[in-house]
Amino acid sequence: MAFYYDPSPAPRATFHSRRRRLLPSPSRTSAKLRAFMIPRLWPASRPRPLEEGAASAPSQTFQGAFWLGWGALLTLAFLARVANWRHVFLEGGVELIPTDSYYYVRYALLQQHAFPFFHRFDPYISFPSGAFIIWPPLHTWLVALFLALGPADPERAAAWVGPALALVELGLLTLLARRWLGAGVALGALVLMALVPAAVTSGSLGNADHHVHELTLSALAALLLGRALLQGSPRLGVAAGVALGLGRMFTTTSFTLVPGMAAAIPLAALLTRSAPGAASRVGLAAGAGLALAQGLAVVWFGTPTSLAYYDISLFQPLFGLCLFWAGAGGAAFLERRPRWFLPLGIAALCALPLAAEVSRAFGHLTHQDPLLNIVSESIPLWRDWTFARQLLGPVCLLLPLGLVAASVLAWRERDVMTATLVAGTLPLIAASLLQARFTQPLLGSGALLTAVGLGGALHQATPRIRHVSYALLGLVGLSLLASLVPLRRAKAPTDEGLIRSTLTWMRAHTPPPSPAWDTRVPPAYGVVAYFNLGHLLALWAERPAVATPFSQVPEHIQANLAATEVLSAGEEEAAYARAQALSTRYVLLIPIEYFLGRLKVPPRQTVHDWLLEHAGMAQEHRPASSHFRLIHESEEPRPGKPLLPYARLFELVPGAELRGHCTPGTPVSAALALTTSRGTTLHYTPQTTADARGDFSLRVAYPTEGDPAATEVRAMAPYTVSCDGGGGMASVSEAAVRKGTAIALDRLP
Numbered sequence: 037m038a039f040y041y042d043p044s045p046a047p048r049a050t051f052h053s054r055r056r057r058l059l060p061s062p063s064r065t066s067a068k069l070r071a072f073m074i075p076r077l078w079p080a081s082r083p084r085p086l087e088e089g090a091a092s093a094p095s096q097t098f099q100g101a102f103w104l105g106w107g108a109l110l111t112l113a114f115l116a117r118v119a120n121w122r123h124v125f126l127e128g129g130v131e132l133i134p135t136d137s138y139y140y141v142r143y144a145l146l147q148q149h150a151f152p153f154f155h156r157f158d159p160y161i162s163f164p165s166g167a168f169i170i171w172p173p174l175h176t177w178l179v180a181l182f183l184a185l186g187p188a189d190p191e192r193a194a195a196w197v198g199p200a201l202a203l204v205e206l207g208l209l210t211l212l213a214r215r216w217l218g219a220g221v222a223l224g225a226l227v228l229m230a231l232v233p234a235a236v237t238s239g240s241l242g243n244a245d246h247h248v249h250e251l252t253l254s255a256l257a258a259l260l261l262g263r264a265l266l267q268g269s270p271r272l273g274v275a276a277g278v279a280l281g282l283g284r285m286f287t288t289t290s291f292t293l294v295p296g297m298a299a300a301i302p303l304a305a306l307l308t309r310s311a312p313g314a315a316s317r318v319g320l321a322a323g324a325g326l327a328l329a330q331g332l333a334v335v336w337f338g339t340p341t342s343l344a345y346y347d348i349s350l351f352q353p354l355f356g357l358c359l360f361w362a363g364a365g366g367a368a369f370l371e372r373r374p375r376w377f378l379p380l381g382i383a384a385l386c387a388l389p390l391a392a393e394v395s396r397a398f399g400h401l402t403h404q405d406p407l408l409n410i411v412s413e414s415i416p417l418w419r420d421w422t423f424a425r426q427l428l429g430p431v432c433l434l435l436p437l438g439l440v441a442a443s444v445l446a447w448r449e450r451d452v453m454t455a456t457l458v459a460g461t462l463p464l465i466a467a468s469l470l471q472a473r474f475t476q477p478l479l480g481s482g483a484l485l486t487a488v489g490l491g492g493a494l495h496q497a498t499p500r501i502r503h504v505s506y507a508l509l510g511l512v513g514l515s516l517l518a519s520l521v522p523l524r525r526a527k528a529p530t531d532e533g534l535i536r537s538t539l540t541w542m543r544a545h546t547p548p549p550s551p552a553w554d555t556r557v558p559p560a561y562g563v564v565a566y567f568n569l570g571h572l573l574a575l576w577a578e579r580p581a582v583a584t585p586f587s588q589v590p591e592h593i594q595a596n597l598a599a600t601e602v603l604s605a606g607e608e609e610a611a612y613a614r615a616q617a618l619s620t621r622y623v624l625l626i627p628i629e630y631f632l633g634r635l636k637v638p639p640r641q642t643v644h645d646w647l648l649e650h651a652g653m654a655q656e657h658r659p660a661s662s663h664f665r666l667i668h669e670s671e672e673p674r675p676g677k678p679l680l681p682y683a684r685l686f687e688l689v690p691g692a693e694l695r696g697h698c699t700p701g702t703p704v705s706a707a708l709a710l711t712t713s714r715g716t717t718l719h720y721t722p723q724t725t726a727d728a729r730g731d732f733s734l735r736v737a738y739p740t741e742g743d744p745a746a747t748e749v750r751a752m753a754p755y756t757v758s759c760d761g762g763g764g765m766a767s768v769s770e771a772a773v774r775k776g777t778a779i780a781l782d783r784l785p
Contacts (some may be wrong), residue, residue, distance in 0.1 A: 102219040109223065110207055113230035116519040117199040117240045123523055124242035126533075130191045134532055135585050137244040139571035141194050143169060144180035149553050151180070154337055157555055161570070162595035163562030163580035164619045170347050170589060173337045174285040175246040182244075194244040202239025205252040206230060212256070213484060216263055217453070224487035225255070228434075231516035232483075234427040234475040247476050249286040253279070254293050254460065254480035261297050261322060262456035265304040268314030270321035277325025277360065284352055285333055291345070291352055292467060293460065293477060294359050297322070300459035301363030304452040305370040315452075316368035320379060323360030327353040345393040346588050355394075358386035400588055401470055406596060406633035407567070407587035413473040427475050430512045434486050435465075442489030454492075457485040528675060534682045535569065535626060538670045539576035542685060545668070545745060546622065552578035561621035564602045567632050569624065582618055583632065597633045603644040604631045611643040612663040615688055623647070623664065623686045627674060648684055651718055652737070660722040662691045662735035665773065667747035669712050681714060687747075690776030691735035692768045698759035700730040706757045706766075708738060713748040726759065733778075739770045746770070757781055 124131055132138055139161075147154060154173050159166035179197055186193030206229055214222035229235050229251060239248040257280050264272030280297065283290030301319035308315065330353035334340050338348030345351045365380030400408060408414040417424040425432055439458065446455035460481040467474035490509075494502050549559035562580040563573055570584025583599035586592040598618055603625075605611035615623065625648040631637055639645045643664075646652065652661030665688075669681035698704055703725055710718040726732040740751040755766040764781030772779060 102214065102223065105223050106207075106210060106226070109226045109230050110203055112520060113206060113226075113236075114199060114203055116231055116236045117202060119236075119520060119522045120241055121522070122525040124195050125192075128533075130189065130195055131242065131530060131532055132191055132195060132244065133240065133242045134530075135568060135571045137194060137242065138191075138532075138575050139584075140171075140176070140179050140197075140244040141183065141190050142571070142575045143171060143176050144183050144194070145190065146553060146555060147176055147180050148184065150555075155555050156337070158574075159550070159555055159557075159559055160552070160574045160578075160580040161584055161586065162589075162591045163559060163582050165591050165595065166558070167586070167589060167591040167595075168339070168347070169586075170288060172246050172285050172287055173348075174282075175249065175287065179244050195242045198239040198243035198245070198248050199241055201248050202235075205249065209252045209255055209259075212259055216259060217484070217488065221484070221487045221491055224491060225483040227513060227516070228431060228483035228486060229255075229479060231519045232429050232431055232479055233519060235479045236519050237427075238476045246287045247473075249283070250289060250477040251480040253283045253287065253290060254464065254477040255484055256480075257283070257293050257297055258457050258460040258481040258484060261300060261318070261460075262453035264318045264322070265300065265308075265315055265452040265456060268318065270317050273318035273321030274325035277322035277327075277356065278329045280322075280356065281326040281329025281333065281353070284330060284348060285337070288346065289474070289477065291355055292464070292474065294326070294356050296460035296463040296481075297456070298359035298363040299463075300452075300456040301360065302366035302370060303455050303459055305367035307446065307450040307452055307455055316364045316371055316373060316376075316379075319360050319364030319367055323357045323364065326356035326360065330356060343389060343393055344589075345397045351390060351393050354386045354390055358383045358390065361386070401467070403471075405587050405593065407585070407593075408471075410630070410632070411585075411587075414471045416470050417472055417475070418469040423472065427472060428479075430515055431479065431482065431486070434490065434512065435461075435482050437493075438482075438486030438489035439465075440489070441493040442485050445489065445492045454485075454488050457481055457488060461485045529672070531568070531626070532572065534670065534672045534675075535572060536576060537672065538624070538668060538683045538685060539572055541668055542577040542579060542622070542624075545747075546579070548578070549580060549621075561619055563622045563624055564599050564615055564618065564620045565624035566603070566626055566628050567596050567599065569626070573624070579622070582620065600631045600633050603642065604637045604639075605643045606641060608643055608658075608661055608663060612688065621688055623688065624683060625686070626683045647686060649680070651684060652686070653718055654721050654723070660720055661737055662722060663688055663737055665689050665737040665747075666710075666712070666718075666749050669714050669716075669748070671714070689737055689773050691737045692739070692772040693776060693778040694734040694736060694755065694757060694766050694768075694781060695778055696732055696734075696757060696759075696764060696781040697730050697762050698726040698732060699761035700726055700728050702726050702760040704732045704734060704757065704759040704762075706734055706736060706755045708736070708740070708755050709752040710738060710749050711752060718749070726762075730761070732759070735776075736768060737773065739768045739773045741767060741769050743770045 146158065156168045157166060158169055161167045161169065178201065179194060182193045182197050183190045206226065210222045210226045213225060235251055237243070238251060257276055260272060260276035260279055264276055276297070280290060280293060283293070301315055305315035334348055334350060334353065340350060342349035343351045361379040362383035365376055365383060368376035368379065403409050403414060415423055439461065442454050443458050445451055446458055461478065464474055464478040464481065468478050494505055497505065549561045550557040559580040562582050564582050565573060567583035567585055570581035573579050573581040583596045584592060598614070602611050602614045602618070602620070602623070605614060625644060627648065628639060631639065646655065646658055647664055651666050652664045654660040664686040666684060667687050668685040670683040672682045674680045674682045694706060703723060705721055705723045708720040710720055712718065720738055722734055722736055724732050724734045734757070736755065738749070738751060740754045742750060755768065757763050757766060766779055766781050768779060771777070
């Protein structure tokens with residue numbers, strides 16, 4: 037800041053003799069600014085050396101007001117995060133916020149079976165290859181802890197992960213901000229972090245995802261590094277680097293905070309030339325701390341031979357070391373240190389192996405991934421200001437004002453703490469404009485920046501302007517109270533509610549491909565379904581999913597596109613061949629609007645639409661299915677089409693081969709009446725044509741003597757085969773359909 041500050045009650049002369057810090061000259065800091073900044077930065081809980089003769093009653097009153105406001109805001113934060121309780125706690129059970137929270141339940145249960153080790157590979161994801169899950173280990177263990185506290189109902193226990201972690205982290209972060217920035221700034225930032233919609237969503241009831249940590253991590257990193265630069269303390273610099281390094285253990289996006297933090301190093305050197313060498317030493321210490329913490333994490337949890345930016349790999353420590361030491365080199369140059377080029381050279385060496393991964397990261401940032409093209413969290417905010425207002429609320433207005441005010445304050449007063457907040461927030465603003473997912477880390481440092489900037493501007497304003505501004509801020513703040521209004525119970529069932537019974541039936545009536553919680557055993561088969569069902573298949577059905585909501589990792593992208601190739605095929609034989617290549621045994625279908633990666637293919641022209649809408653029965657331009665056997669229809673009707681089921685489950689079979697003889701070249705048709713669990717009658721009529729000798733071979737997907745435990749679709753009588761000069765009856769067993777057995781017809785009497 038513009039003056040030296042230490043929270044202990046010793047006289048200021050003692051600080052100078054012990055620490056050798058420089059105070060600004062009176063000409064650089066006005067009396068009005070000192071009157072504002074000293075109360076803002078000095079903790080109300082500690083006595084102030086400059087006010088030793090002051091009465092203690094006002095100080096105690098101020099302390100009481102802080103604790104009252106702190107408790108009230110945390111209470112409001114909790115109420116805002118549980119306002120959706122009617123959407124989570126339903127009469128029939130619990131519905132988490134889709135869909136990552138559901139996989140976190142499975143992932144945490146896997147770690148409970150593996151503890152104290154951590155198993156990252158899951159063969160039930162991106163089948164048949166399986167995939168290493170890139171999600172953060174320490175957050176997964178936190179979810180596992182919640183599940184251990186409520187083992188009878190894991191999903192109900194997981195529903196409280198978001199609110200509990202959010203409250204603990206916000207409370208501790210606010211206390212640290214109070215110590216270093218003052219009570220007013222701390223409470224002002226807490227208002228935004230507690231009630232802005234994007235922050236509420238990240239920690240809401242039913243959300244077990246790791247994004248809850250991003251807000252507090254960005255704010256903590258800025259506070260630690262800013263304090264380190266303010267004091268010229270390499271020890272605090274190491275702490276800032278370690279916090280960023282360990283951040284990857286709590287959230288996947290921690291590395292996106294590094295560029296802004298690294299940029300603060302030379303900026304601090306530019307602002308504080310009166311303390312040569314301090315900023316560069318802090319930058320070197322921060323880079324070393326990050327590299328050490330990340331290196332240990334990679335050895336313990338990650339893949340030391342990989343440089344993948346999205347993984348727990350060597351990319352993380354090299355990236356942090358590269359940027360922080362580049363910043364330290366720039367700071368050393370500004371400080372005129374003789375060996376400023378050494379950290380720059382080391383940074384350049386670290387950058388060489390990272391070029392390809394940085395390019396890939398920028399590609400994903402600009403949506404070069406099929407899944408990132410369609411999910412809401414990847415919407416560019418610069419294109420959709422309505423969505424931006426829904427996420428950020430009044431921050432859309434307050435953050436730009438706070439940014440300008442904080443930038444002016446940092447430059448005029450050589451305030452390195454505020455400069456660090458500016459440097460850390462600017463890259464996150466740019467990232468949020470490209471993808472909405474970055475609004476959550478933006479709200480951490482952005483809330484502190486807004487509170488510091490607007491607070492500084494208001495304390496320097498005239499009393500009239502200040503009072504009017506406070507009134508306007510109060511009105512703006514009232515809009516945040518909308519987050520406290522409890523949501524009404526949804527009138528229509530969710531997709532998760534509609535599909536759950538089908539997945540439960542699937543777990544009970546289909547053969548297990550492998551032990552569901554033993555990741556060392558490769559599954560015997562997988563399931564093709566819409567990608568958004570992938571996490572639910574792994575948790576509720578305990579079956580391997582080809583397509584999942586995971587993205588960015590090559591295994592996920594390839595598996596998702598492979599599933600799309602099956603569902604979007606125009607002909608049955610092509611879909612069957614593609615499914616066989618994936619070792620798929622079942623296909624689960626629900627209504628969709630588009631295909632992942634094939635957005636220009638209308639579903640109505642595909643196998644997906646034919647199976648879902650017509651159960652694979654013969655249509656005008658499409659014969660009845662020979663390989664896709666309907667085994668289950670959901671009890672839940674389709675919204676808007678109550679006569680149709682919401683979901684249909686098919687088993688892929690070679691089909692039994694009915695053989696016989698008819699007049700050469702004549703059409704041959706079979707007829708079989710089928711009944712479903714919904715009481716619907718399906719007319720299965722496969723067809724073929726006799727060859728030049730009169731022989732024919734007709735493949736059929738349904739047995740007449742089916743296994744009641746394996747299917748709910750039953751045949752009412754044997755097959756009746758009709759053709760000129762032949763025909764007959766045929767009884768087909770379950771084994772014949774699954775093995776592709778040839779069956780001769782019984783002649784009609």
